[in-house]
Amino acid sequence: MAEYPEELHFTKDHEWIRVEGEVGTVGITGFASEQLGDVVHVQLPRVGEKFAAHDTFGEVESVKTFSELYTPVSGEIIEVNEQLADAPELVNTSPYGDGWMAKMKLSDASEIDKLLTSKEYEDFVESQKEE
Amino acid sequence: MSSTQLKKTALNETHRKYGGRMIDFGGWDMPVQYPAGTIEEHLAVRTAVGVFDVSHMGELEVRGPQALDMIQHVTTNDASKLGDGQIQYSGLTYPEGTFVDDILVHRFGPDHYFICVNASNTDKDFDWIRQHAGDYNAEVTNLSAHYSQIAIQGPKAIETLQPLVDLELNEIKYYWFRQGKIDGVPAIISRTGYTGEDGFEIYFTPSESDRIWDKIFESGKRHKILPCGLAARNTLRLEAKMTLYGNDIDNTTTVLEADLGWICKLAKGDFIGRDRLLEQKEKGLTRKLVGFEVTDKGIARDHNPIYIGGAEVGMVTSGSPAPFLKKNIGLAYLPIEHTAIGTKFEIDVRGRRLNAEVVPTPFYKRSK
Incomplete structure:
Protein backbone atom coordinates (compact mmCIF):
# COMPACT_ATOMS: atom_id res chain seq x y z
CA MET A 1 0.00 0.00 0.00
CA ALA A 2 1.11 3.51 -0.76
CA GLU A 3 2.43 5.56 2.13
CA TYR A 4 2.13 9.29 2.62
CA PRO A 5 4.62 10.41 5.31
CA GLU A 6 3.19 13.44 7.10
CA GLU A 7 6.45 15.38 7.43
CA LEU A 8 6.93 15.58 3.65
CA HIS A 9 5.63 18.00 1.04
CA PHE A 10 4.31 16.68 -2.26
CA THR A 11 3.66 17.72 -5.87
CA LYS A 12 1.09 16.62 -8.43
CA ASP A 13 4.05 15.28 -10.46
CA HIS A 14 4.44 12.70 -7.67
CA GLU A 15 7.65 14.08 -6.16
CA TRP A 16 8.23 14.61 -2.46
CA ILE A 17 10.58 16.96 -0.62
CA ARG A 18 11.81 16.77 2.95
CA VAL A 19 12.91 20.18 4.24
CA GLU A 20 15.69 20.46 6.84
CA GLY A 21 16.81 24.06 7.26
CA GLU A 22 17.89 25.38 3.86
CA VAL A 23 18.16 21.93 2.32
CA GLY A 24 15.45 19.89 0.66
CA THR A 25 15.79 16.17 -0.10
CA VAL A 26 13.81 15.12 -3.18
CA GLY A 27 12.47 11.80 -4.41
CA ILE A 28 9.45 10.22 -6.08
CA THR A 29 6.45 9.01 -4.11
CA GLY A 30 5.56 5.44 -3.26
CA PHE A 31 2.57 5.76 -5.58
CA ALA A 32 4.81 6.89 -8.44
CA SER A 33 7.28 4.06 -7.89
CA GLU A 34 4.42 1.54 -7.84
CA GLN A 35 3.06 2.94 -11.08
CA LEU A 36 6.47 2.76 -12.76
CA GLY A 37 7.18 -0.79 -11.69
CA ASP A 38 10.73 -2.10 -11.28
CA VAL A 39 13.12 0.84 -11.62
CA VAL A 40 16.25 -0.07 -13.57
CA HIS A 41 17.94 3.29 -14.12
CA VAL A 42 17.91 6.77 -12.61
CA GLN A 43 19.48 9.67 -14.50
CA LEU A 44 20.44 12.36 -11.98
CA PRO A 45 21.73 15.94 -12.36
CA ARG A 46 25.25 17.14 -11.54
CA VAL A 47 26.06 18.78 -8.23
CA GLY A 48 26.05 22.54 -8.75
CA GLU A 49 23.29 22.58 -11.37
CA LYS A 50 20.57 25.14 -10.70
CA PHE A 51 16.90 24.60 -11.39
CA ALA A 52 13.68 26.58 -11.24
CA ALA A 53 10.61 24.98 -9.71
CA HIS A 54 9.05 22.35 -11.97
CA ASP A 55 12.18 21.98 -14.14
CA THR A 56 13.17 18.56 -15.43
CA PHE A 57 16.16 17.52 -13.31
CA GLY A 58 16.47 13.88 -14.32
CA GLU A 59 14.75 10.76 -15.49
CA VAL A 60 13.71 7.47 -13.98
CA GLU A 61 13.38 4.33 -16.11
CA SER A 62 11.58 1.13 -15.22
CA VAL A 63 11.40 -2.12 -17.16
CA LYS A 64 8.15 -0.98 -18.70
CA THR A 65 8.44 2.78 -19.09
CA PHE A 66 10.21 6.01 -18.11
CA SER A 67 9.29 9.23 -16.40
CA GLU A 68 10.90 12.64 -16.06
CA LEU A 69 11.82 13.98 -12.67
CA TYR A 70 10.63 17.49 -11.78
CA THR A 71 11.98 19.78 -9.11
CA PRO A 72 9.29 20.59 -6.52
CA VAL A 73 10.92 24.00 -5.84
CA SER A 74 13.82 26.09 -7.15
CA GLY A 75 17.37 25.61 -5.94
CA GLU A 76 20.86 24.26 -6.49
CA ILE A 77 21.80 20.58 -6.44
CA ILE A 78 24.24 19.98 -3.59
CA GLU A 79 24.22 16.17 -3.53
CA VAL A 80 22.80 13.27 -5.56
CA ASN A 81 22.13 9.73 -4.39
CA GLU A 82 25.12 7.88 -5.89
CA GLN A 83 23.78 4.59 -4.51
CA LEU A 84 21.05 4.57 -7.16
CA ALA A 85 23.62 3.93 -9.91
CA ASP A 86 24.17 0.40 -8.62
CA ALA A 87 20.89 -0.09 -6.78
CA PRO A 88 18.08 1.64 -8.69
CA GLU A 89 15.62 -0.76 -7.03
CA LEU A 90 15.90 1.36 -3.86
CA VAL A 91 13.38 3.67 -5.54
CA ASN A 92 10.85 0.82 -5.28
CA THR A 93 11.85 -0.66 -1.96
CA SER A 94 12.36 2.61 -0.09
CA PRO A 95 10.92 5.54 -2.04
CA TYR A 96 10.92 7.90 0.96
CA GLY A 97 14.19 6.62 2.43
CA ASP A 98 17.24 5.17 0.67
CA GLY A 99 15.57 5.77 -2.70
CA TRP A 100 15.91 9.57 -2.42
CA MET A 101 17.33 11.23 -5.51
CA ALA A 102 18.83 14.65 -4.87
CA LYS A 103 19.44 17.27 -2.21
CA MET A 104 18.82 20.90 -3.13
CA LYS A 105 19.79 24.14 -1.47
CA LEU A 106 16.48 25.99 -1.56
CA SER A 107 16.50 29.44 -3.16
CA ASP A 108 13.13 30.49 -1.77
CA ALA A 109 11.79 28.69 1.29
CA SER A 110 8.33 30.22 0.78
CA GLU A 111 7.84 27.99 -2.30
CA ILE A 112 7.37 25.08 0.06
CA ASP A 113 4.04 26.53 1.17
CA LYS A 114 2.66 26.08 -2.34
CA LEU A 115 3.23 22.32 -2.24
CA LEU A 116 0.68 19.70 -1.21
CA THR A 117 0.46 18.32 2.30
CA SER A 118 0.50 14.59 2.81
CA LYS A 119 -3.30 14.56 3.12
CA GLU A 120 -3.79 16.73 0.03
CA TYR A 121 -1.50 14.50 -1.99
CA GLU A 122 -3.26 11.35 -0.81
CA ASP A 123 -6.61 12.85 -1.88
CA PHE A 124 -5.05 13.76 -5.24
CA VAL A 125 -3.83 10.19 -5.76
CA GLU A 126 -7.23 8.78 -4.84
CA SER A 127 -8.91 11.12 -7.31
CA GLN A 128 -6.48 9.97 -10.03
CA LYS A 129 -7.32 6.34 -9.30
CA GLU A 130 -11.05 6.96 -9.71
CA GLU A 131 -10.69 8.32 -13.23
CA MET B 1 -12.30 4.77 -20.07
CA SER B 2 -13.51 3.72 -16.64
CA SER B 3 -12.72 0.21 -15.50
CA THR B 4 -16.41 -0.76 -15.62
CA GLN B 5 -16.40 -0.49 -19.42
CA LEU B 6 -13.35 -2.67 -19.87
CA LYS B 7 -13.69 -6.32 -20.81
CA LYS B 8 -12.81 -8.68 -18.00
CA THR B 9 -11.55 -12.24 -17.97
CA ALA B 10 -13.10 -14.72 -15.56
CA LEU B 11 -10.01 -14.26 -13.36
CA ASN B 12 -10.45 -10.50 -12.84
CA GLU B 13 -11.32 -10.74 -9.14
CA THR B 14 -8.54 -13.28 -8.60
CA HIS B 15 -5.98 -10.88 -10.05
CA ARG B 16 -7.06 -8.22 -7.57
CA LYS B 17 -6.86 -10.77 -4.76
CA TYR B 18 -3.29 -11.64 -5.80
CA GLY B 19 -2.41 -7.92 -5.82
CA GLY B 20 -2.32 -7.44 -9.59
CA ARG B 21 -1.97 -3.87 -10.83
CA MET B 22 -4.66 -3.60 -13.48
CA ILE B 23 -4.35 -1.62 -16.69
CA ASP B 24 -6.38 -1.06 -19.83
CA PHE B 25 -4.76 -3.46 -22.31
CA GLY B 26 -6.48 -2.99 -25.66
CA GLY B 27 -9.86 -2.70 -23.96
CA TRP B 28 -9.21 -5.50 -21.45
CA ASP B 29 -8.75 -4.94 -17.72
CA MET B 30 -5.56 -6.97 -17.25
CA PRO B 31 -2.75 -7.25 -14.66
CA VAL B 32 0.45 -5.58 -15.84
CA GLN B 33 2.30 -6.88 -12.78
CA TYR B 34 1.81 -8.33 -9.30
CA PRO B 35 3.51 -7.29 -6.05
CA ALA B 36 6.75 -9.21 -6.78
CA GLY B 37 7.35 -6.93 -9.76
CA THR B 38 8.22 -7.54 -13.39
CA ILE B 39 11.86 -8.53 -12.84
CA GLU B 40 11.03 -11.18 -10.20
CA GLU B 41 8.17 -12.48 -12.33
CA HIS B 42 10.43 -12.72 -15.36
CA LEU B 43 13.13 -14.55 -13.39
CA ALA B 44 10.57 -16.94 -11.87
CA VAL B 45 9.65 -18.09 -15.39
CA ARG B 46 13.31 -18.46 -16.41
CA THR B 47 14.33 -20.37 -13.30
CA ALA B 48 11.20 -21.98 -11.83
CA VAL B 49 7.57 -21.37 -12.80
CA GLY B 50 5.23 -18.46 -13.47
CA VAL B 51 1.56 -18.29 -14.39
CA PHE B 52 -0.25 -15.92 -16.75
CA ASP B 53 -3.93 -15.33 -17.35
CA VAL B 54 -4.17 -15.15 -21.13
CA SER B 55 -7.93 -15.59 -21.30
CA HIS B 56 -8.20 -12.43 -23.37
CA MET B 57 -6.70 -14.37 -26.30
CA GLY B 58 -9.24 -15.44 -28.90
CA GLU B 59 -10.17 -18.98 -29.95
CA LEU B 60 -11.66 -19.78 -33.33
CA GLU B 61 -12.79 -23.18 -34.51
CA VAL B 62 -12.88 -24.42 -38.10
CA ARG B 63 -14.94 -27.54 -38.73
CA GLY B 64 -16.07 -29.33 -41.85
CA PRO B 65 -14.90 -31.64 -44.64
CA GLN B 66 -12.82 -28.84 -46.17
CA ALA B 67 -11.51 -27.34 -42.93
CA LEU B 68 -7.93 -28.03 -43.95
CA ASP B 69 -8.39 -26.49 -47.41
CA MET B 70 -9.83 -23.36 -45.84
CA ILE B 71 -6.94 -23.06 -43.39
CA GLN B 72 -4.40 -23.66 -46.14
CA HIS B 73 -6.02 -20.85 -48.14
CA VAL B 74 -5.85 -18.20 -45.39
CA THR B 75 -2.55 -19.11 -43.69
CA THR B 76 1.12 -19.12 -44.70
CA ASN B 77 2.39 -22.28 -42.99
CA ASP B 78 1.60 -25.77 -44.27
CA ALA B 79 -1.21 -27.12 -42.08
CA SER B 80 -1.28 -30.38 -44.08
CA LYS B 81 1.88 -31.36 -42.21
CA LEU B 82 0.03 -31.43 -38.90
CA GLY B 83 -0.90 -34.69 -37.22
CA ASP B 84 -3.89 -35.02 -34.90
CA GLY B 85 -2.95 -33.23 -31.68
CA GLN B 86 -0.22 -31.14 -33.26
CA ILE B 87 0.16 -27.34 -33.23
CA GLN B 88 1.71 -24.94 -35.72
CA TYR B 89 2.69 -21.27 -35.56
CA SER B 90 1.40 -19.55 -38.68
CA GLY B 91 0.55 -16.26 -40.35
CA LEU B 92 -2.90 -15.06 -41.37
CA THR B 93 -2.10 -12.80 -44.32
CA TYR B 94 -3.49 -10.14 -46.62
CA PRO B 95 -2.95 -10.35 -50.40
CA GLU B 96 0.07 -8.06 -49.83
CA GLY B 97 1.74 -10.79 -47.78
CA THR B 98 1.37 -8.67 -44.64
CA PHE B 99 -0.17 -9.79 -41.37
CA VAL B 100 -3.81 -9.93 -40.43
CA ASP B 101 -2.46 -11.73 -37.35
CA ASP B 102 -0.02 -14.37 -36.17
CA ILE B 103 -1.76 -17.46 -34.87
CA LEU B 104 -1.46 -20.99 -33.49
CA VAL B 105 -3.27 -23.67 -35.50
CA HIS B 106 -4.21 -26.82 -33.54
CA ARG B 107 -5.36 -29.92 -35.41
CA PHE B 108 -7.97 -32.03 -33.58
CA GLY B 109 -8.70 -34.13 -36.66
CA PRO B 110 -8.87 -33.90 -40.44
CA ASP B 111 -12.10 -31.89 -40.27
CA HIS B 112 -11.57 -30.02 -37.01
CA TYR B 113 -9.05 -27.25 -36.29
CA PHE B 114 -8.75 -24.81 -33.39
CA ILE B 115 -6.98 -21.48 -33.81
CA CYS B 116 -5.62 -19.32 -31.01
CA VAL B 117 -5.44 -15.65 -32.06
CA ASN B 118 -4.36 -12.34 -30.52
CA ALA B 119 -6.98 -10.78 -28.23
CA SER B 120 -7.31 -7.46 -30.05
CA ASN B 121 -7.51 -9.24 -33.43
CA THR B 122 -10.18 -11.80 -32.59
CA ASP B 123 -13.11 -10.13 -34.34
CA LYS B 124 -10.97 -9.02 -37.28
CA ASP B 125 -9.54 -12.53 -37.77
CA PHE B 126 -12.96 -14.15 -37.45
CA ASP B 127 -14.44 -11.78 -40.05
CA TRP B 128 -11.43 -12.19 -42.34
CA ILE B 129 -11.55 -15.98 -42.31
CA ARG B 130 -15.34 -16.03 -42.77
CA GLN B 131 -15.07 -13.57 -45.63
CA HIS B 132 -12.62 -15.89 -47.40
CA ALA B 133 -14.33 -19.12 -46.44
CA GLY B 134 -17.01 -18.86 -49.10
CA ASP B 135 -15.96 -21.67 -51.40
CA TYR B 136 -15.01 -24.16 -48.74
CA ASN B 137 -17.31 -26.62 -47.05
CA ALA B 138 -16.31 -25.72 -43.52
CA GLU B 139 -17.63 -23.48 -40.77
CA VAL B 140 -15.78 -20.97 -38.62
CA THR B 141 -17.00 -20.30 -35.08
CA ASN B 142 -15.75 -17.78 -32.55
CA LEU B 143 -15.43 -19.69 -29.28
CA SER B 144 -13.50 -17.00 -27.39
CA ALA B 145 -16.19 -16.50 -24.75
CA HIS B 146 -16.20 -20.23 -24.00
CA TYR B 147 -12.58 -20.50 -22.94
CA SER B 148 -10.33 -19.30 -20.18
CA GLN B 149 -6.67 -19.72 -21.01
CA ILE B 150 -3.90 -19.99 -18.44
CA ALA B 151 -0.21 -20.28 -19.34
CA ILE B 152 2.05 -22.15 -16.89
CA GLN B 153 5.61 -21.45 -17.96
CA GLY B 154 9.10 -22.32 -16.81
CA PRO B 155 11.35 -25.31 -16.06
CA LYS B 156 9.09 -26.30 -13.13
CA ALA B 157 5.84 -25.94 -15.11
CA ILE B 158 5.59 -29.67 -15.74
CA GLU B 159 6.07 -30.58 -12.07
CA THR B 160 3.54 -27.94 -11.07
CA LEU B 161 0.85 -29.06 -13.48
CA GLN B 162 1.33 -32.86 -13.41
CA PRO B 163 -0.42 -33.54 -10.05
CA LEU B 164 -3.54 -31.70 -11.28
CA VAL B 165 -4.08 -33.48 -14.59
CA ASP B 166 -5.20 -36.97 -15.63
CA LEU B 167 -2.59 -37.56 -18.32
CA GLU B 168 1.18 -37.91 -18.58
CA LEU B 169 2.52 -34.46 -19.46
CA ASN B 170 5.87 -35.99 -20.40
CA GLU B 171 4.17 -37.66 -23.33
CA ILE B 172 3.11 -34.34 -24.83
CA LYS B 173 5.87 -33.06 -27.08
CA TYR B 174 6.62 -29.38 -27.68
CA TYR B 175 3.92 -27.90 -29.92
CA TRP B 176 1.54 -30.83 -29.37
CA PHE B 177 -1.62 -30.93 -27.25
CA ARG B 178 -4.00 -33.38 -25.63
CA GLN B 179 -7.49 -33.24 -24.23
CA GLY B 180 -7.62 -34.19 -20.60
CA LYS B 181 -8.89 -32.99 -17.27
CA ILE B 182 -7.39 -30.51 -14.87
CA ASP B 183 -8.79 -31.02 -11.37
CA GLY B 184 -11.73 -32.78 -13.02
CA VAL B 185 -12.43 -30.04 -15.55
CA PRO B 186 -12.15 -30.91 -19.27
CA ALA B 187 -9.27 -28.98 -20.81
CA ILE B 188 -7.11 -28.64 -23.88
CA ILE B 189 -3.56 -28.98 -22.59
CA SER B 190 -0.94 -27.79 -25.04
CA ARG B 191 2.82 -27.67 -24.66
CA THR B 192 3.26 -24.15 -25.98
CA GLY B 193 4.07 -20.69 -24.68
CA TYR B 194 5.21 -17.17 -25.36
CA THR B 195 8.19 -17.03 -23.02
CA GLY B 196 11.00 -19.10 -24.54
CA GLU B 197 10.63 -21.67 -21.74
CA ASP B 198 9.09 -25.09 -21.51
CA GLY B 199 5.49 -24.86 -20.39
CA PHE B 200 1.83 -25.39 -21.03
CA GLU B 201 -1.17 -23.41 -22.13
CA ILE B 202 -4.49 -24.80 -20.92
CA TYR B 203 -7.94 -23.96 -22.26
CA PHE B 204 -11.07 -24.72 -20.24
CA THR B 205 -14.50 -23.42 -19.33
CA PRO B 206 -14.36 -19.93 -17.72
CA SER B 207 -16.61 -20.83 -14.77
CA GLU B 208 -13.86 -22.99 -13.23
CA SER B 209 -11.11 -20.39 -13.58
CA ASP B 210 -10.69 -19.21 -9.98
CA ARG B 211 -10.55 -22.72 -8.57
CA ILE B 212 -8.03 -23.94 -11.18
CA TRP B 213 -5.85 -20.85 -10.73
CA ASP B 214 -5.74 -21.43 -6.95
CA LYS B 215 -4.98 -25.15 -7.45
CA ILE B 216 -2.05 -24.30 -9.72
CA PHE B 217 -0.66 -21.97 -7.06
CA GLU B 218 -1.07 -24.57 -4.35
CA SER B 219 0.76 -27.10 -6.48
CA GLY B 220 3.52 -24.69 -7.49
CA LYS B 221 4.12 -23.32 -4.00
CA ARG B 222 7.16 -25.52 -3.40
CA HIS B 223 8.70 -24.09 -6.58
CA LYS B 224 8.01 -20.49 -5.45
CA ILE B 225 5.47 -20.05 -8.22
CA LEU B 226 4.57 -16.44 -9.08
CA PRO B 227 1.65 -14.88 -10.90
CA CYS B 228 3.02 -12.92 -13.86
CA GLY B 229 1.63 -9.84 -15.56
CA LEU B 230 1.69 -8.48 -19.07
CA ALA B 231 4.96 -6.60 -18.51
CA ALA B 232 6.84 -9.84 -17.78
CA ARG B 233 5.06 -11.54 -20.67
CA ASN B 234 6.50 -8.84 -22.92
CA THR B 235 10.08 -9.01 -21.64
CA LEU B 236 10.07 -12.83 -21.75
CA ARG B 237 8.81 -13.03 -25.32
CA LEU B 238 11.27 -10.34 -26.40
CA GLU B 239 14.28 -12.21 -24.96
CA ALA B 240 13.07 -15.23 -26.92
CA LYS B 241 12.58 -13.02 -30.02
CA MET B 242 8.95 -13.93 -30.37
CA THR B 243 7.24 -11.22 -32.40
CA LEU B 244 4.37 -9.16 -31.01
CA TYR B 245 1.49 -8.22 -33.31
CA GLY B 246 0.99 -4.44 -33.28
CA ASN B 247 4.69 -3.86 -32.52
CA ASP B 248 6.93 -6.06 -34.65
CA ILE B 249 4.40 -7.28 -37.17
CA ASP B 250 1.21 -5.79 -38.58
CA ASN B 251 -0.60 -5.05 -41.84
CA THR B 252 2.45 -3.14 -43.16
CA THR B 253 5.07 -5.85 -42.62
CA THR B 254 5.32 -9.02 -44.69
CA VAL B 255 6.01 -12.45 -43.28
CA LEU B 256 9.42 -12.49 -44.99
CA GLU B 257 10.39 -9.01 -43.77
CA ALA B 258 9.56 -10.20 -40.25
CA ASP B 259 12.22 -12.91 -40.73
CA LEU B 260 9.51 -15.55 -40.42
CA GLY B 261 10.37 -17.37 -43.65
CA TRP B 262 10.07 -20.65 -41.74
CA ILE B 263 6.28 -20.21 -41.47
CA CYS B 264 6.01 -19.15 -45.13
CA LYS B 265 5.60 -22.37 -47.15
CA LEU B 266 5.44 -21.04 -50.70
CA ALA B 267 5.53 -24.57 -52.13
CA LYS B 268 2.37 -25.76 -50.36
CA GLY B 269 0.07 -24.37 -53.07
CA ASP B 270 -1.87 -21.15 -53.39
CA PHE B 271 -2.78 -19.05 -50.37
CA ILE B 272 -3.72 -15.42 -49.75
CA GLY B 273 -0.54 -13.35 -50.11
CA ARG B 274 1.52 -16.06 -51.79
CA ASP B 275 2.05 -14.19 -55.07
CA ARG B 276 3.41 -11.14 -53.31
CA LEU B 277 5.61 -13.19 -50.97
CA LEU B 278 6.98 -15.24 -53.87
CA GLU B 279 7.79 -12.04 -55.75
CA GLN B 280 9.46 -10.61 -52.66
CA LYS B 281 11.50 -13.77 -52.22
CA GLU B 282 12.65 -13.72 -55.86
CA LYS B 283 13.45 -10.01 -55.98
CA GLY B 284 14.99 -10.00 -52.54
CA LEU B 285 13.98 -8.10 -49.42
Missing part, protein backbone atom coordinates in the same frame (compact mmCIF):
# COMPACT_ATOMS: atom_id res chain seq x y z
CA THR B 286 14.60 -4.38 -48.97
CA ARG B 287 14.32 -4.53 -45.19
CA LYS B 288 14.27 -7.11 -42.43
CA LEU B 289 13.48 -7.41 -38.73
CA VAL B 290 16.68 -7.78 -36.68
CA GLY B 291 17.58 -8.07 -33.04
CA PHE B 292 19.88 -5.50 -31.49
CA GLU B 293 21.68 -4.78 -28.28
CA VAL B 294 22.24 -1.25 -26.98
CA THR B 295 25.98 -0.99 -26.41
CA ASP B 296 25.83 2.37 -24.61
CA LYS B 297 24.24 2.78 -21.19
CA GLY B 298 20.56 3.40 -21.84
CA ILE B 299 17.31 1.77 -22.85
CA ALA B 300 15.81 1.84 -26.33
CA ARG B 301 12.02 1.98 -26.36
CA ASP B 302 9.28 1.19 -28.87
CA HIS B 303 9.15 3.74 -31.73
CA ASN B 304 12.62 5.26 -31.16
CA PRO B 305 14.08 6.24 -34.57
CA ILE B 306 17.26 4.60 -35.87
CA TYR B 307 20.09 6.40 -37.66
CA ILE B 308 23.02 5.24 -39.77
CA GLY B 309 25.44 7.80 -41.11
CA GLY B 310 23.16 10.69 -40.21
CA ALA B 311 20.12 9.32 -42.07
CA GLU B 312 17.02 7.92 -40.40
CA VAL B 313 16.77 4.33 -41.61
CA GLY B 314 14.26 2.65 -39.34
CA MET B 315 12.47 2.44 -36.04
CA VAL B 316 12.57 0.30 -32.92
CA THR B 317 9.49 -1.94 -32.90
CA SER B 318 10.15 -3.42 -29.44
CA GLY B 319 12.74 -2.10 -27.02
CA SER B 320 13.22 -2.98 -23.36
CA PRO B 321 15.61 -4.00 -20.63
CA ALA B 322 16.06 -7.79 -20.70
CA PRO B 323 15.77 -8.85 -17.03
CA PHE B 324 17.42 -12.28 -17.38
CA LEU B 325 20.14 -11.29 -19.83
CA LYS B 326 20.71 -7.99 -18.01
CA LYS B 327 21.13 -6.13 -21.29
CA ASN B 328 19.07 -3.58 -23.13
CA ILE B 329 17.72 -5.20 -26.26
CA GLY B 330 15.19 -4.68 -28.99
CA LEU B 331 13.85 -5.46 -32.44
CA ALA B 332 13.86 -3.15 -35.45
CA TYR B 333 13.35 -3.15 -39.19
CA LEU B 334 16.55 -2.11 -40.96
CA PRO B 335 17.41 -1.69 -44.65
CA ILE B 336 18.67 -5.08 -45.84
CA GLU B 337 22.23 -3.79 -46.43
CA HIS B 338 22.46 -2.96 -42.70
CA THR B 339 21.16 -6.23 -41.26
CA ALA B 340 24.39 -8.24 -40.95
CA ILE B 341 25.34 -9.35 -37.42
CA GLY B 342 27.70 -6.75 -35.96
CA THR B 343 26.28 -3.79 -37.93
CA LYS B 344 26.50 -0.68 -35.78
CA PHE B 345 23.86 2.04 -35.68
CA GLU B 346 22.45 4.79 -33.47
CA ILE B 347 19.11 5.00 -31.72
CA ASP B 348 17.58 8.35 -30.84
CA VAL B 349 16.25 7.97 -27.31
CA ARG B 350 14.45 11.22 -26.46
CA GLY B 351 17.15 13.32 -28.09
CA ARG B 352 20.09 11.26 -26.89
CA ARG B 353 21.94 9.07 -29.42
CA LEU B 354 22.74 5.60 -28.14
CA ASN B 355 25.04 3.18 -29.96
CA ALA B 356 23.59 -0.21 -30.80
CA GLU B 357 24.58 -3.29 -32.74
CA VAL B 358 22.80 -6.04 -34.67
CA VAL B 359 23.17 -9.30 -32.71
CA PRO B 360 22.20 -12.95 -33.30
CA THR B 361 18.72 -13.99 -32.18
CA PRO B 362 17.02 -15.33 -30.21
CA PHE B 363 18.68 -13.25 -27.53
CA TYR B 364 17.83 -16.03 -25.09
CA LYS B 365 17.59 -19.75 -25.81
CA ARG B 366 16.83 -22.21 -23.05
CA SER B 367 19.12 -25.19 -22.58
CA LYS B 368 17.22 -28.37 -23.36
